[in-house]
Amino acid sequence: MSYKWKVLIVAIGGTFMMMLDSTIVNIALPHILAVFGDTIDKEQFVTSAYLLAMAASAPLAKFLMTRFGVKRIFIGAEIGFLLGSMFCGISWSTDSLILFRIIQGFSSGVLMPLAMTLIFTNVPPEERGTTMGFFGAPMVLAPAIGVTLGGYLVEYWSWRWCFYVNLPIVFVAVIISIVWLRDTSKTADLPLDLKGFILAAAGFSTLLYALTYAPSWGWGDARTLGFFATSLISLTAWTIVELQAKTPLLELRVFKFRGYSLGTLMNFVATLGLFSAMLLLPLFLQSVRGMDAFQAGLLMVPQAVGVMAGSVVGGRVYDKSGARPPVILGLLMASYATWRLSALDITTPDSTFAMIITLRGIGIGLVMMPVMTFTLAEVPLALVSAASTISNVLRSVFGGLSTAIFASLLHHYQQTNLAVLAQTATPDSGDTLKVLSTAQVALQKMGMSLQEAHQGAIALLYQLTALKAAILAFDRVFAFGAVILGIGIVPALLLHSDSKAKEKIKDAAAIE
Structure with a gap:
């Protein structure tokens, strides 16, 4: 087996359970709350603590892989996630669970940018689209499996197994990483931009915290405004510090590459489109159709399968024709399918629902992986680690913002x-x-x-x-999501054709 395929397997193994865990735990939270007898605020903080730890650790990824090498940090992050999962399973109170979820989140925040850096630095440019498609397919299947598996484990086993299920798979992933990954160069004397890290951790954490609670607190609530203000001040100061630092924590100059900035915009559109249904469809099936979490998870599987297929096909088309063709086709498909969701009601047959979300999944898959590949391909190889770190931090912010927007719209329209x-x-x-x-x-x-x-x-x-x-509110929010995806076609027209993409690869190699 060639090394590039070993790298792909290692990258998938290190990140799959992280993505699975993000949804499987959400299913278990109400049961955990009942066992420990805590308030709903504590339940929400189990989730938000994980997200905040991810936001705090993600900016460190580039420094850690440069300072200690990708292999050592990747394995360390996997072990951290393994230990965090084990301790979550044996937690004795909500407070102890929150502490161990922070360990999980801190490790997860580093894993994704490391995995993407591994792929980009070990796969030939002409094969990156296909490889990223294979990498992305299990990543989008994991949340759907998490909903279904979480419902089953909670119903027939115990909520603790929602954490224990990670252990054997992550253990095997650690062994494979130790055996297959090669050591990479290190910069032993690289100093940590401590000021930048503190400001970035404070800025992104408070931003995600505000976005998480804004729908329930209210956008004009003093707490929401306070966290947003703290985030704005911290991130403004962080930007100034990073632009002046000799060895910045994150190289913000990657945004001077037009393609990277365009790809970041397209990532926002794709994330917004994905979350519009990832958040709302399970809620619709459970609150309107009266399904339990397990049934809703099973009915959501066709969308995940569609995203897998779209990711693989989109990656292959990217390698041959550039990002523009698959992204525009995917946006058209996803926009149309999301618009069809705006006509859902309690009488919609499951077969019709499955066909709509399968089409939507294929469209989202055609968009996400080519956009992610395009974004990183637009910077020199020496800056890929910095670019992937920034992209993953922003993806977390985009996800939080998308969730807050659609949750707020749904509540507003319902009232x-x-x-x-x-x-x-x-x-x-x-x-x-x-x-x-x-x-x-x-x-x-x-x-x-x-x-x-x-x-x-x-x-x-x-x-x-x-x-x-409620049905009318869901319909209006789905229509809004369809419009957002449709608007995304405009910036997608600016994506490079095949010839320009290859020229960019040559330019990047020349800079390197």
Whole structure:
């Protein structure tokens, strides 16, 4: 087996469980909360602590791989994730679980930029698109598996197995990394940009924290504004420090490459499009269709399979024709399919739903991997580690921003729709009287008294009104997601053709 394929297997092995863990734990959180008897705020902090640790450690990836070598840090991060998972499984309280989730998150924040650097520095330029497609396919399948597997483990085993399931796979990944990875050059005397690290960790962590809680706190809440202000001040100071530092923590000058900046914009569009359904579809299936987490996870599998197929095909097309063709086709497909989701209701057949999300998944796959490959290919090879680190930090921010936007829109539309529908559901309305009368008669036949049946009919009417408001809210948010994906076609037209991409590769090699 050639070394490039060994690198690909190592990269997938080191990051697959990290992606799986991101969703499998979310399924287990309500059960963990019930076992430990803590508040919902503590439950949310189990998730946010993981995200904040990732945001804090990700900027360190470039320094660590340069200072100590990629192999040593990659294996160290895998071991850190392994230990964090083990201790999460044996945690005895929510506070101890939060501590061990921080260990998991800190290790995860370093793994993804290391994996992408491994691929880009060991795979020939003309094969990077295909290789990134194979790398991305399991990454997008992992969250879908996590939802399904998490529901099964919680239902039939124990929430602790949501962490224990990581152990054998990550252990094998560590062994493979030790055996297969080659040592890389190190810069032993490279100083740590401590000021830059503190400012970056503070800025990105407070930004993600604000984005996580803004939908529940309110965008105008003093706490939300305070964290946003802290983030703005920290990141502004960090930018100034990095541009003046001789050995910056992150090389922000990569943004002077037009293609890298364009790729970053396209990454934002792709992330926004992906999260619009990754967040909303399971919520729709559970809150509107009444499915449990396991059933919803199974119905979401076709989208993950579609993304896998799109990633592999998109990578191959990228190697032959550049990023523009697969990205534009993918945006068209994803936008159309997301628009079709705006017509969902409780009567939509599962087969129709599966076809729509499969098409959407293929479109997202055609966009994501070519865009990620294009973005890193636009900088000299010597700057790939810095560029991949920045890209992964920003992807976390984009994910948090996308989640906050769609959660806030959904809440806003639900409240607005409920208020409008409540005005039409008046006692003197013919439709309202018909529903109340039918429900009241049915409840009386079930043995209720007249008064009990009347109260039950009113409660049922409210539930139906709230359900209708929720369906309309989901429809509007999906329509918004479709428009965003459609708008993304405009910057996609600026992506390089095949010939320009090859010229860029030659330029990068010349600079190197």
